[in-house]
Amino acid sequence: MNKEGLRKLTYGVYIINTKDSGCVVNTLTQVTNDNVIVAINKENYTNTMLKKYKKFNATVLTQNTDMKVIQTFGFTSSKDTDKYVDFKTERDSNGIKYLKDHMAALIECEVKNEIDLDTHTIFIAKVINTKKLSDEEVMTYDYYHKVKKGVTPPKAPTYEKTKKGYRCPICGYVYEGDTLPDDFVCPICGAPASVFEKID
Ligand SMILES: Cc1cc2nc3c(=O)[nH]c(=O)nc-3n(C[C@H](O)[C@H](O)[C@H](O)COP(=O)(O)O)c2cc1C
Structure with missing residues (x-):
């Protein structure tokens, strides 16, 4: 659909x-x-x-x-x-x-x-x-x-699975893209790029 x-x-x-x-x-x-x-x-x-x-x-x-x-x-x-x-x-x-x-x-x-x-x-x-x-x-x-750069968590009705990216293990924020910049900081909880997990 x-x-x-x-x-x-x-x-x-x-x-x-x-x-x-x-x-x-x-x-x-x-x-x-x-x-x-x-x-x-x-x-x-x-x-x-x-x-x-x-x-x-x-x-x-x-x-x-x-x-x-x-x-x-x-x-x-x-x-x-x-x-x-x-x-x-x-x-x-x-x-x-x-x-x-x-x-x-x-x-x-x-x-x-x-x-x-x-x-x-x-x-x-x-x-x-x-x-x-x-x-x-x-x-x-x-x-x-x-404006607030917020994301949709998995339990919200509007959630859609992302194909590729990096997930913050602390709050669930997903960065969509092939490469996560080293200096990236989670816009929701402030976690550094080093803790993000790759999702395929
Ligand atoms: C912007 C936004 C919208 C959301 N909309 C819903 C919603 O309409 N229904 C729902 O069940 N969860 C929604 N969620 C997810 C819940 O707020 C989330 O799963 C929360 O952690 C549940 O907390 P609880 O276990 O204390 O009830 C939304 C989250 C965000 C950030």
């Missing part, structure tokens, strides 16, 4: 926070007046916690969001780490934590339905409350890739 057309779809970048877990997503979408959907990979701990807790909030990232936030919430698992420990947090009306700095909005939701879609679960949720957090420009997925 030619997937070129899919690259023309646009998305935002968000953090889904639930009890003791949270992850970056690009798949949050408003589908009716007060309902949203989000696709979460079944291997993500946030999927497990969402199925149990059925409540979450989403924060809308802005162009000023620190890449450390995306590295923590998009490339590590809440199963092994407390992702919130290094950041200033607040709690929503359900007591669920969220990061407030450089976020544009908070959207509180309750899961109403789930659809099993092979690798992912689609959560259908009712919006309970929303709050504007700032007037900073929101971060689009395109901005994340083109």
Whole structure:
């Protein structure tokens, strides 16, 4: 199948926070007046916690969001780490934590339905409350890739396998190309070229 057309779809970048877990997503979408959907990979701990807790909030990232936030919430698992420990947090009306700095909005939701879609679960949720957090420009997925030089991790729905390149063993960033320059530094986590692993 030619997937070129899919690259023309646009998305935002968000953090889904639930009890003791949270992850970056690009798949949050408003589908009716007060309902949203989000696709979460079944291997993500946030999927497990969402199925149990059925409540979450989403924060809308802005162009000023620190890449450390995306590295923590998009490339590590809440199963092994407390992702919130290094950041200033607040709690929503359900007591669920969220990061407030450089976020544009908070959207509180309750899961109403789930659809099993092979690798992912689609959560259908009712919006309970929303709050504007700032007037900073929101971060689009395109901005994340083109300006912030961000990459797509394997568990994101938009992930495509790269044929050739070098992978950072720390955060999963893939440098596409035949030769990795000696002075290359991972744009996500700062790891040096010497630790990158070749992928064919
Ligand atoms: C820009 C970006 C977009 C992402 N979009 C999604 C998504 O829509 N759904 C998903 O399941 N994972 C997505 N991910 C991957 C998860 O954030 C990642 O697998 C995370 O480490 C899961 O953490 P957890 O195990 O604590 O839930 C995305 C990551 C990034 C950086």
